[in-house]
Amino acid sequence: MTDTIAEVRADAPRFSPRLLIPLALVSLYLIWGSTYLAIRIGLESYAPFTMAALRFLITGAALYAFLRWRGAPNPSRLQWRNCAITGTLLLGFGNGLVCWAQQSVSSGLAAVAVASMPLFAAVFGAFFGQWPRKLELIGLLVGFAGVILLNLGGDLAGSRLGAIALLAAAASWAFGSLWSKRQDMPEPMMNTAAQMLTGGVALTILALLNGNGLPEAPTLRATLALAYLAVFGSIIGFSAYLYLLRTVRPALATSYAYVNPPVAVLVGALLANERVHALDIVGMAVILGGVAIITLARDTKN
Template sequence: MATTRLQATPLGFQVLLALGTVYVVWGSTYFGIKIAIGSLPPLGMLGIRFLVAGVILFAFLRLRGAPMPTARQWGASAAVGLLLLGGGTGLVTLAERDASSSVAAMVIAVSPLFAALFARLWGERTGGREWLGIGVGLLGIALLNIGELHATPLAALLLILAPLCWTFGSQWSRHLPLPSGLMGSAAEMVTGGVLLLALSFIMGEKWSTPTAASMWALAYLIVFGSLLAYSAYMYLVAHTRPALATSYAYVNPVVAVLLGVGLGGETLGALGWVALGVILTGVMLVAWPKKEVPAIKGTT
């Protein structure tokens, strides 16, 4: 019987950079979405956001010599785009019509729990410390939600369904024939954007002249929320553990609340600030590198 030791791989610079991007940028997009839908239809706004970002990234990659996705890869990209961008981001955007940006980010923090559960469908294991981190993070979310930040029942339902779609799509994407590298992100945003615009048309969303604030928010969501952060997230999905890839859901509420308090006129009491500290503790438990563990191989 042979025995080998597998050492835990420390978080590399690219992983840390991707984590920092999704932590900060996606935390701010909740506030950006709230501003954008002030004068733009929710699904239509998202459709434009992802379609424009996807076309820009797709054109850039093709000019750099990236191969055109195959028909099978386009189909897989459409499935992932529908789940992540339509079901995930789309439901959050619809919910923000009746919920604050802060509470939207707080409810989405259940994503790491769903990610760990869905990962088990494909035989991936979640360690004890990760489960502890998930539990601590959810405790922080519960404390944060005790205050005055609340959503309507329909908005709360949409915010619960959103991470289910997002995390299932994220885990499924690891087993689908997607285009390699950033071309996968581009194809998902192009197909997801088209699907969202189709849903906007089917639902009869009304368009009117947008305000300057909504247009600036849309531009921010396209460049930073989609081109930069979405590509960083798909890198994390492909190269890190599910609980770590979705740990952004614990930091996003911190950023969202700070923006809501600083720019949106929301208030946060002492219990809320304690909750934010608990949330960050949960992130540290999830993100901390695993200890080296023995792996025993042999026959019986």
């Protein structure tokens, strides 16, 4: 049985990073950009930490069971520990605090705060000895300026605690991403499953501490939003992100944080009748310019 699985893996097609990296980036840009609206819809019936816990526990357990059935090795004790730490930082605090903050903070303010994550990554990267290149730093600053432009005309009124929670989420996600790159982690898909499982446990604890429970009669609309977050946001999006963390520099891997806000604006306009202003278009153009600079920096020495 083991030999057969090894033969199948050996014969499986291996795609070039030149194809996989653009596909992973586009997946993050589009899918994670649309999750802002999905989270808002899900919060109509589900408490924030409960919604996030269900999302990652269900998908993590399903993916883990499937991988073990296919013969994937179980993570070692050290790998489980590393996944638990990373899953708590990325999913427990990173995603959980975003869900919690969106109860009281406008989507525009959420976009600005979450888009600060690449800047946190650049700062933490310096502590790990990985300073951003000149072009990457320029791209980071241009992208952040674009996000500010995108939200100058929006509703930035939100609770102070919500804003602090969003910044803490961005910092936690950035530190967890950089820390995990230097640790012994499982194979790619098992890494995704283990982090979702351990992150889901952390979110369950946060839900219990916050007094969150299961809704008595969730709406179909909210439940479908939760399903979308689980399948597309978790399995596809999170797998793409972990792949990028292993294969490209942090500035490019985290560039989704700048593209997600304009995508969220467009999704809101198309599906929720949210208005798009002229300044929004300018901000989107500046953001895409910043991402282009970061992408060009990947192949340069400066």
